[in-house]
Amino acid sequence: MHALSAHFVNCLERERLAEEFGEARTRGRNLSRLRRLTVPERTALEQRETQARARLMEHDTQHRCQP
Numbered sequence: 886m887h888a889l890s891a892h893f894v895n896c897l898e899r900e901r902l903a904e905e906f907g908e909a910r911t912r913g914r915n916l917s918r919l920r921r922l923t924v925p926e927r928t929a930l931e932q933r934e935t936q937a938r939a940r941l942m943e944h945d946t947q948h949r950c951q952p
């Protein structure tokens with residue numbers, strides 16, 4: 886059995902949350918590169934990113950699936 890792949894499928898829920906967080910960050914970065922964002926837009930994007938990160942951290946605390 887491959888150690889790396891075993892770690893990779895360690896926790897699908899965490900993977901999903903990490904992906905969500907990554908997407909929120911990427912989306913915000915891409916949008917702000919395309920045009921100047923309004924304050925509410927930027928706030929919403931930041932909130933989204935903060936919430937995604939909080940969910941990921943909460944998962945790590947509660948689930949303890951990370952080594």
Ligand SMILES: [Zn+2]
Nearest residue numbers: 896899948950
């Ligand atoms: Zn987990």
